[in-house]
Amino acid sequence: MEPKKNSKPINEMHSAFILELLLSISATFTVRIPAETQTIYTQLLAPFPPAALQEGVDSVIRQWDKPCMFPPPSFILERVSEAARMNVRAVLDRGDKPPNWEPLTAEEHADLFQKFRETLHREDEKNRMPDTGKEKSAEQRWEESRARQLKALAELLQQQAGEALPS
Numbered sequence: 001m002e003p004k005k006n007s008k009p010i011n012e013m014h015s016a017f018i019l020e021l022l023l024s025i026s027a028t029f030t031v032r033i034p035a036e037t038q039t040i041y042t043q044l045l046a047p048f049p050p051a052a053l054q055e056g057v058d059s060v061i062r063q064w065d066k067p068c069m070f071p072p073p074s075f076i077l078e079r080v081s082e083a084a085r086m087n088v089r090a091v092l093d094r095g096d097k098p099p100n101w102e103p104l105t106a107e108e109h110a111d112l113f114q115k116f117r118e119t120l121h122r123e124d125e126k127n128r129m130p131d132t133g134k135e136k137s138a139e140q141r142w143e144e145s146r147a148r149q150l151k152a153l154a155e156l157l158q159q160q161a162g163e164a165l166p167s
Helices: 013-026 035-045 049-063 073-093 106-126 139-162
Strands: none
Touching: 013 035, 013 049, 035 073, 049 073
16 A cells, blocks of 8 residues: 655654654664664655554564664655555455445445436536536535525514414
């Protein structure tokens, strides 16, 4: 599983968690890693979820066979990516469906898709001007929505006023 490309700054807690994992690798293999290298590894691993990071680092510690050397980024990324894939696969395979659940048939899927398309078409038609067929602007749609709300409010107030009058 490829990590999400993220332009946001790295969350400080997530960054600290990654640094803690890197330091556990460092301590296991008695290797010092410079702060610049820690920053690079942290940025490479930041897109992955904590569970995948933890499993990946555990796998690195079990599989790395060159003591006194810090594993290269590719070795760590392979293990973390594999852990992330396994986590996604576990969610898909966990089978948390009700006991009487049956998958949809092809015909049922086609029917649902057709209903969905019809709904989209109706919504699309609502957003078009009847005289020109051009799409209404957001301002026009807002004005129509506001007019409907005001009409509903006026009807409600009239109804309440009618109920309040003594007979």
